[in-house]
Amino acid sequence: MLLKQLLLLPCALRTAIAYTTLTDLTLESLALNSNDFSVSNKDGLLAPILIPRVPGTEGIAKVQEHFASFFRKELPKWKFTFQNSTSTTPLSHGKEVPFRNIIVTRDPPWIENEGDVSRLVLVAHYDSKIDPPGFIGAIDSAVPCAALMHTARAIDAALTAKWTAMETEGIGSGGFDGFEEHKGVQILLLDGEEAFVNWQGTDNTYGARSLAEEWDSTVNPALSTFRTPLESMELFVLLDLLGSRDNQQIPSYFKMTHWAYQRIAQVEGRLRGAGHLKAKRDQPLFYESDKKETDEWLGGRVGDDHEPFMARGVEILHIIPGRFPDVWHTKNDDAEHLDMDTVEDWAMITTAFAAEYMDLEGFMQAGAPLKKAAQPRDEL
Ligand SMILES: [Zn+2]
Numbered sequence: 001m002l003l004k005q006l007l008l009l010p011c012a013l014r015t016a017i018a019y020t021t022l023t024d025l026t027l028e029s030l031a032l033n034s035n036d037f038s039v040s041n042k043d044g045l046l047a048p049i050l051i052p053r054v055p056g057t058e059g060i061a062k063v064q065e066h067f068a069s070f071f072r073k074e075l076p077k078w079k080f081t082f083q084n085s086t087s088t089t090p091l092s093h094g095k096e097v098p099f100r101n102i103i104v105t106r107d108p109p110w111i112e113n114e115g116d117v118s119r120l121v122l123v124a125h126y127d128s129k130i131d132p133p134g135f136i137g138a139i140d141s142a143v144p145c146a147a148l149m150h151t152a153r154a155i156d157a158a159l160t161a162k163w164t165a166m167e168t169e170g171i172g173s174g175g176f177d178g179f180e181e182h183k184g185v186q187i188l189l190l191d192g193e194e195a196f197v198n199w200q201g202t203d204n205t206y207g208a209r210s211l212a213e214e215w216d217s218t219v220n221p222a223l224s225t226f227r228t229p230l231e232s233m234e235l236f237v238l239l240d241l242l243g244s245r246d247n248q249q250i251p252s253y254f255k256m257t258h259w260a261y262q263r264i265a266q267v268e269g270r271l272r273g274a275g276h277l278k279a280k281r282d283q284p285l286f287y288e289s290d291k292k293e294t295d296e297w298l299g300g301r302v303g304d305d306h307e308p309f310m311a312r313g314v315e316i317l318h319i320i321p322g323r324f325p326d327v328w329h330t331k332n333d334d335a336e337h338l339d340m341d342t343v344e345d346w347a348m349i350t351t352a353f354a355a356e357y358m359d360l361e362g363f364m365q366a367g368a369p370l371k372k373a374a375q376p377r378d379e380l
Contacts (some may be wrong), residue, residue, distance in 0.1 A: 007106055019359040021266075022352060029276035029365045030351055032230045036150060037343050039335035042053035044290045045070070046146035046343070050335050053193045055206070056097045063126055067102055068190060070149055070183060075156055078187075090197040091130070099192040102154065102209045103125070108163050108182035110171060115153025118234040119186045120349070120357050122148050125207070125240070125305055128145055136334040139325060141193075143243035143338065147347040148187050153353045154303045156340030158363035159185070165363070171242070182225065183356055184233070190305050212308035229310055235260055235357075237317045238306045240253060242346045244325035245279070245339035251322040252268050252288040253299040262318045265289040298322065 024127065036045045053060040071080045081103045086096035107117050124144035128137035136142070169183050192206030202209070215229040226232045228259065252261040265286035271277050272284065291297075299318075306316040327333040355364055 003084055006225060011239060012123065014351075017357055019035065021359040022270075022356055022361050022364070024270075024274055025251035026355070026361060026364045027271055027352060028046070028275055030154065030276070030348055031357075032150060032154075032347055033363050034340070034344060037146060037340065037347065039338065039340075044146075045149045046142060049142040050138060052136065053126065054130045055099055055127050055338055060127060060191070062098075064100060064102065067104075067145075067149070068124070068174075071104055071152075074105075075152055077106060077156065077160065079107075081105075083207075083211050083214065085207070086216075087202075087206050087210075088270070089206075090267060092196075092202055096197040097192075098231075099207045099208075099210060101191050101321075102187075102189040103211075103260075104189075105184060105189040105220060106152075106156070106159060108166070108181065110163075110167065111182065111184070113221060113224055114229075115220025115232070117182050117184045118226065118232055119184045120354065121186045121188060121236045121307060122151065122192065122354065123188040123236060123238045124148055125190045126347075127191050127207075127221060128196055128302055130196055132331050135329075135331065136337050137348050138334050139238050139241050139243040139327065140329070140333055141242075143265075143343050143346065147188055147239065147242070147343075147350045148189070149349045149352050151351045152185075152187055152267045155185070155355050155358060155360060155364075158360040159358065160354065161363040162358075183358065187355065189298050193305050203307060204303060212312055212314075216269045216312050230309070230314060233314045235317060236306060236309050237313045237353075238304060238319065238344075239350065240318075240320040241306055241324055242319070242321075243244045243338045243343045245342055247321045247323045247325040248281075248285055248287075248342060249321055250286050250319055251298055252286075252291050253297065253302070253318045254316055255293070255299070255315045257298055258291065259287060260315075263356065264317070264349065267356060268349050271345075271348060271352060277345045279345050280337060285345075288302035294370075316343050 035041055038044050039047050041047050048065055048066040051059050053063045059348045071078050083101040085099050088094055089097050111117050124141045129135045129303050190207040197203055210303055220226055252258050267284050268284055302320055306318055310316050327337050
């Protein structure tokens with residue numbers, strides 16, 4: 001009876017998920033290579049994204065190729081796919097404009113049926129606004145895309161090491177709990193977030209709306225744990241408008257996912273405490289850890305790619321400043337106006353959060369034994 005009740009309550013199940021916090025030594029090992037984020041390094045992660053990339057143009061095709069070649073060369077274990085759609089826009093005079101979402105997934109190697117995997121999903125949009133002409137969208141959202149590329153690469157070897165250890169020790173034994181057997185990680189780089197004219201009606205989130213609809217109506221094989229690909233999304237973490245010096249404070253938007261907000265706030269606090277974050281700030285980026293039920297929750301006020309997913313019941317952690325940076329939707333949202341210390345801090349925080357969420361402590365450091373560190377485990 002108890003088991004049955006638990007099965008009927010996915011939230012109750014989730015509260016039983018445990019993971020180990022990253023040690024100081026592991027946090028130290030996350031030090032990144034500034035060259036990856038240099039705005040002049042054509043072989044880096046960020047610079048190739050810093051061009052106009054309006055849906056359906058040559059610019060966005062170049063950026064798609066940048067993502068494809070990065071994952072093909074550096075992360076061959078990640079499955080790289082596109083999801084395509086078309087739509088008219090207020091500027092297209094009835095013509096269909098192509099939108100191309102990029103989906104990159106890494107699941108445990110023993111998974112035979114994708115319908116049995118739940119995933120941490122990390123999301124940013126990679127298109128840029130058509131107006132003003134030449135608009136770059138460095139914080140909106142080239143930097144979030146580069147931060148997610150870095151995150152994938154930074155946790156890749158640890159995922160391999162952990163899953164190899166799990167296979168060696170026998171899945172379901174050796175201290176790994178059942179949930180860990182079925183947890184993967186996915187990165188969504190979405191197209192067509194920006195409005196062509198006005199953020200009204202359907203002139204926004206073209207790619208996200210198409211993907212949410214498709215995944216809502218795709219039914220997994222019978223007897224799968226999850227009925228649809230949407231239900232496999234354990235947490236949808238959306239990054240947007242990151243990389244300015246000013247206005248980077250992130251409110252906790254949703255009560256439902258305040259647990260995840262508190263997790264990332266703790267990660268930031270530990271990184272900051274150990275001196276691993278470069279931009280000195282009077283207030284933490286995640287400043288609402290102690291928010292109460294009765295405080296004001298802003299969820300729903302910021303339109304973004306999470307909306308079509310949230311409307312279908314996906315849980316959202318929205319990492320977007322409560323006050324948008326001054327450069328937002330202006331010509332000044334370019335390489336020159338980025339704050340590189342802040343850019344690197346975001347890459348570091350995102351990586352540490354993903355590593356903790358995927359329970360990678362003990363596997364993150366090169367040469368570390370393929371054994372989980374014996375440590376008390378925090379309950380979520
Ligand atoms: Zn925008």
